[in-house]
Amino acid sequence: MDRREFLEVVAGLSALVPGLIGEEAYAQSQARARGAAKMRTLDPLQEATVTRVADILVPQTDTVGATGVGVTAFIDLLLSDSMRPLQRERFLEGLAAINARSQERYGAPLPSAKPEEQETLLRTLDAQLPHRDPTPAELRALAQAPVTAERGYAVLKALVLLGYFTSEPVAQGLLISAPIIPGRYDGCIPV
Amino acid sequence: MAASRSDPAAGEYDAIVVGSGISGGWAAKELTEKGLKTLLLEAGPPIVPSRDYVEHVQAYSLPYRGYGNLKKLHAEQPIQSQTGACNEWGAKFFVNDIENPYEYDAQAPFTWIRGRHVGGRSIMWGRQVYRWSDLDFEANAKEGIGVDWPIRYADIDPWYSHVEKFIGVSGQAEGLAQLPDGEFLPPMQLNCAETHVQAAMAKRFGRERVLTIGRCAILTRPHLGRAACHYCGPCERGCITASYFSSIGSTLPAAHRTGRLTLRPNTVVASVTYDERSARATGVRAVDAETMATLEFRARLVFLCASALESARILLNSKTPRFPQGLANSSGQLGRNVMDHCFGAGANGTLPGMEDHKTFGNRPNGIYVPRFRNVTGKHGKFVRGYGFQGAGFRRNWVRGAQTQGLGAEFKQALLRDLGPWRFDLGGFGECLPREENYVALHPTLKDKWGIPALRIQCTYGPNEREIIKDMQLSATEILEAAGAKDIETFNDELPPGMCIHEMGTARMGRDPKTSVLNAWNQAHDVPNLFVTDGACMSSSGNQNPSITYMALTARACDYAVEQLKRRDL
Numbered sequence: 001m002d003r004r005e006f007l008e009v010v011a012g013l014s015a016l017v018p019g020l021i022g023e024e025a026y027a028q029s030q031a032r033a034r035g036a037a038k039m040r041t042l043d044p045l046q047e048a049t050v051t052r053v054a055d056i057l058v059p060q061t062d063t064v065g066a067t068g069v070g071v072t073a074f075i076d077l078l079l080s081d082s083m084r085p086l087q088r089e090r091f092l093e094g095l096a097a098i099n100a101r102s103q104e105r106y107g108a109p110l111p112s113a114k115p116e117e118q119e120t121l122l123r124t125l126d127a128q129l130p131h132r133d134p135t136p137a138e139l140r141a142l143a144q145a146p147v148t149a150e151r152g153y154a155v156l157k158a159l160v161l162l163g164y165f166t167s168e169p170v171a172q173g174l175l176i177s178a179p180i181i182p183g184r185y186d187g188c189i190p191v
Numbered sequence: 192m193a194a195s196r197s198d199p200a201a202g203e204y205d206a207i208v209v210g211s212g213i214s215g216g217w218a219a220k221e222l223t224e225k226g227l228k229t230l231l232l233e234a235g236p237p238i239v240p241s242r243d244y245v246e247h248v249q250a251y252s253l254p255y256r257g258y259g260n261l262k263k264l265h266a267e268q269p270i271q272s273q274t275g276a277c278n279e280w281g282a283k284f285f286v287n288d289i290e291n292p293y294e295y296d297a298q299a300p301f302t303w304i305r306g307r308h309v310g311g312r313s314i315m316w317g318r319q320v321y322r323w324s325d326l327d328f329e330a331n332a333k334e335g336i337g338v339d340w341p342i343r344y345a346d347i348d349p350w351y352s353h354v355e356k357f358i359g360v361s362g363q364a365e366g367l368a369q370l371p372d373g374e375f376l377p378p379m380q381l382n383c384a385e386t387h388v389q390a391a392m393a394k395r396f397g398r399e400r401v402l403t404i405g406r407c408a409i410l411t412r413p414h415l416g417r418a419a420c421h422y423c424g425p426c427e428r429g430c431i432t433a434s435y436f437s438s439i440g441s442t443l444p445a446a447h448r449t450g451r452l453t454l455r456p457n458t459v460v461a462s463v464t465y466d467e468r469s470a471r472a473t474g475v476r477a478v479d480a481e482t483m484a485t486l487e488f489r490a491r492l493v494f495l496c497a498s499a500l501e502s503a504r505i506l507l508n509s510k511t512p513r514f515p516q517g518l519a520n521s522s523g524q525l526g527r528n529v530m531d532h533c534f535g536a537g538a539n540g541t542l543p544g545m546e547d548h549k550t551f552g553n554r555p556n557g558i559y560v561p562r563f564r565n566v567t568g569k570h571g572k573f574v575r576g577y578g579f580q581g582a583g584f585r586r587n588w589v590r591g592a593q594t595q596g597l598g599a600e601f602k603q604a605l606l607r608d609l610g611p612w613r614f615d616l617g618g619f620g621e622c623l624p625r626e627e628n629y630v631a632l633h634p635t636l637k638d639k640w641g642i643p644a645l646r647i648q649c650t651y652g653p654n655e656r657e658i659i660k661d662m663q664l665s666a667t668e669i670l671e672a673a674g675a676k677d678i679e680t681f682n683d684e685l686p687p688g689m690c691i692h693e694m695g696t697a698r699m700g701r702d703p704k705t706s707v708l709n710a711w712n713q714a715h716d717v718p719n720l721f722v723t724d725g726a727c728m729s730s731s732g733n734q735n736p737s738i739t740y741m742a743l744t745a746r747a748c749d750y751a752v753e754q755l756k757r758r759d760l
Contacts, residue, residue: 057597063606074256082260122597131593131677136684158592162258165588165605168251174606175588178422180247182552185422187380191549191609 041079041088042072048111049095050075053153054160056122063174071163078159094152098125101149125153200455204230204490205755207475209460209505212311214724214740215496216438216446217354221748222494223449227755230488231446232458232477234497235286235307238314238439244429245280253279274304274691276315276427284308284315284427290639294646301529301647302688303500309456311498312691313437315427318407318555319580320360321734322351322371326566331730334574337528337624338700340729341710344371350742357445358436358741359414361556362406367398370561370578370734377411378404383548384583384612385558388673392560395672400563400665405556405580408436408738417441424553435555457481459640462509463493463518463720471760472518472720475505478640492719492751492760496744499725500529500630503696504645506722507632519697519714525707526631528624528698529647530731532690533655535683537579537617538666540675545612549585557582560616560669562733564661573657577620577733579666585609614675618662621733622687623654624695649687692736694725712747719760723747 039047051072058066079088099109102121106113110121128150134142142151164170171177205227208218219231250257259279264272271277271285286305295301306312325344332339348371355374364372381389381404389402409426410419417440418432426435433440446452457480464473464487474489495502503526509518517525557580564576588605596604628649636644651659663680670678687693700706703715712727714720723744725736732739754760 058602059599061599061602063602065602078255078258082255082258082262084262084265087261119598126595126597129593129595131595132679133593135681154592157597161588161591161605162256165591166250166256168249170606171249171251176607176609177587178552180249180423182422185380185420185550185552185554187550187554188383188386188548189551191547 039076042076045109045111046092046095047072049099050156052111052118053122053156056119057157057160058164064169066160066164069164069167069169071160074163075159090147091155093147094155097147097149097152125150129154200230200453200488204228206492206494207232207488207490208494208496209475210311210497210724211309211438211443212496212498213313213316213438213737214744216313216442217741217744218494218496218723218748219446219452220442221745223446223451225748225752227752228451230490231452231454232460233309233454233456234459234480235456237309237456240429240431240439244431246423246425246428246430248280255279270302271304273302280428281315292636292638293644294633294636299648299650300686301649302686303647304688304691310437310439314429316737317735318409318426318435319735320406320408320738322373323732323734323739324369324371326369327730327732330575338698338705338729341699341701347742347746350746351738353745354738354741358408358441359410360406360408361411363403365401365403367401367561369566376414379411379554379556381558382550382583383545384542384614387542388583388614391673392669400560400669403559405559407556409555410434422552422554424555426555458486459642460497460505461642462505465509465511465518467511467513472717480640492755495722496724499694499696500645502722502724502726503630508643519707519716519720521716522704522707524698524705526696527626527629528695529628529630529649529693530622530624530695531687532692532731532733533620533622533651533659534618534690535685536659536662536681538663538670538678538680539613539615540670540678542583542612542614542673542675549609573654575621575733577618577658577662579616579618581614581616583612583614585612614670616666616669619690619733620655620658620662622731623652624730625652630696651687694728694731694736697722697726698729699727700729711750712743721747721751
């Protein structure tokens with residue numbers, strides 16, 4: 001199966017799933033759908049953390065959600081093949097910081113906390129989200145400091161959204177965007 | 192050692208042009224059209240548009256969806272990948288930094304962004320074209336900075352027209368003295384936000400600060416056999432319809448049509464050869480990039496168009512008994528006065544309203560605010576000035592990473608709403624020529640082809656620092672006048688080189704004692720040697736420089752051919 005087929009299968013499957021089966025069975029079906037996409041960098045807790053955050057950020061609704069287009073596998077691919085060692089370490093530290101915060105608040109890492117606890121924690125972290133890129137001075141400070149749960153969440157959120165919106169089913173099927181070759185430019189037309 | 196008889200480029204030439212980018216493509220076109228048998232040498236490989244251009248490739252078709260393979264980029268292109276276009280799509284259009292090393296002090300970085308392939312940086316350039324005016328050409332003389340330009344606007348004006356008519360420039364005539372109008376194709380449209388800011392600026396600043404659509408070398412209607420822009424967006428990845436100006440799509444086909452052009456790719460020029468007896472350049476020495484063979488080519492004229500720093504490097508590496516510090520360097524100015532444009536500072540904000548309107552198509556162009564500092568008045572803290580480039584835009588889903596929210600509603604908003612209108616203004620500032628900003632041959636470091644690498648020493652001075660500060664203040668004033676909310680200033684603290692407008696290393700001037708080139712881009716010391724890329728610039732202006740290189744190249748070619756006919760070379 002090539003990548004394109006894989007995405008289509010996953011997207012098609014997940015569009016049918018949530019209303020029919022329970023969350024655990026849904027997760028298992030997702031794992032089966034991923035099949036070959038065995039994680040190369042993320043360990044089971046890290047994988048579950050990314051998947052839970054992705055599910056909460058961009059859930060399955062009447063349209064496909066983040067895990068339905070394989071966002072966890074995409075992030076694992078970036079961690080394994082693209083990111084430099086320090087970047088990868090900092091990302092994984094961020095996941096650990098999110099789980100440590102969950103442990104401290106709820107006595108369990110994020111994937112094992114209750115669904116409402118998971119959402120509450122992510123909303124708390126989301127409230128601290130910077131609304132712009134860091135300045136050069138802020139970047140220098142971030143590079144020196146340990147990765148906080150807030151920073152880990154901000155980076156994870158960016159990657160989940162990238163993985164979701166650049167996937168073919170979403171980019172071509174769901175986004176309101178111009179065709180690849182628009183043929184003209186209109187500067188101001190009604191939405 | 193000469194090129195062997197079997198070499199496809201063996202033979203005698205009237206002219207050799209080194210470099211096939213924006214300047215070299217123009218030199219090849221003009222010289223061949225004027226009847227000269229011309230050899231065009233390009234250091235890098237050929238580009239095949241149908242194979243190499245990737246402007247229509249979508250993120251989902253790439254392994255990392257545009258995020259790129261950062262490990263590979265860092266290993267092979269740690270310098271090049273600092274510029275946005277050297278990404279998962281376009282990295283192949285930028286050099287390998289390991290094969291093309293240079294050195295700088297860790298405390299004074301210089302980012303040297305290069306493309307080595309047929310077409311050079313004309314493939315990935317920003318396509319913005321702005322004429323200079325006498326405000327620029329007279330500034331050095333009036334302020335006693337650097338050397339006086341040996342030309343004025345009247346000397347270059349017809350050559351700007353000559354170039355514009357061929358390359359196709361879309362833009363709006365504004366009648367501004369500091370930014371003369373050109374031969375324009377119809378302008379691209381402003382969008383809703385830009386029209387709003389334009390009107391607000393007119394109300395608040397009158398004719399002092401004017402917002403106009405970017406003047407760009409992109410066709411808004413068919414032109415000389417090239418198709419109009421189809422608004423796919425990312426020009427820097429190539430253009431299969433040749434709708435923006437590049438050597439490959441425009442000047443090189445014209446040169447080929449004459450039947451007088453020989454193009455030899457993969458030819459790394461190491462030095463210009465020189466005959467002490469006749470005091471003339473005789474040709475160039477080069478290395479075949481693939482076989483590493485040493486080659487020699489001979490011609491009556493040599494045009495260096497290899498880019499500002501490369502042309503200086505070639506001349507510095509062309510030492511002769513008469514020119515122990517590098518060919519045509521009796522002034523000692525060769526390699527000095529490196530300039531770029533200081534940029535990466537300005538402001539942005541949110542424009543409330545207009546959310547029931549959007550754009551259609553991807554306009555590969557933005558807005559321009561021509562220089563307004565030190566035009567009529569005098570700013571107390573700095574000389575010269577800067578222009579703003581920017582755009583109004585809606586961020587679509589990209590805003591999500593910096594927007595609070597999660598869950599079904601958040602998802603739906605990112606899928607269905609385009610987000611508020613944002614407006615961004617970034618300055619492009621003039622950089623003063625200073626002798627202490629220089630390039631020199633490195634004593635030991637060499638590139639993959641055994642040619643001495645450069646050591647680059649270049650920092651911004653107090654004038655550039657004041658300009659960077661003022662960009663943030665005046666951009667804020669403009670956004671405030673337009674009623675923007677959440678205005679934020681920015682200063683990316685970019686090192687010189689990042690604007691990719693490096694220039695000044697073989698400046699033009701009236702006096703052979705203080706300049707390398709005369710008013711015709713001709714070396715004072717070597718009459719049949721011309722340098723017409725950014726090296727020739729006596730000051731930097733604040734306008735994107737490529738159109739000026741093109742116009743000066745065409746002008747120099749015209750002069751050189753006349754001189755050749757009169758046997759004065």
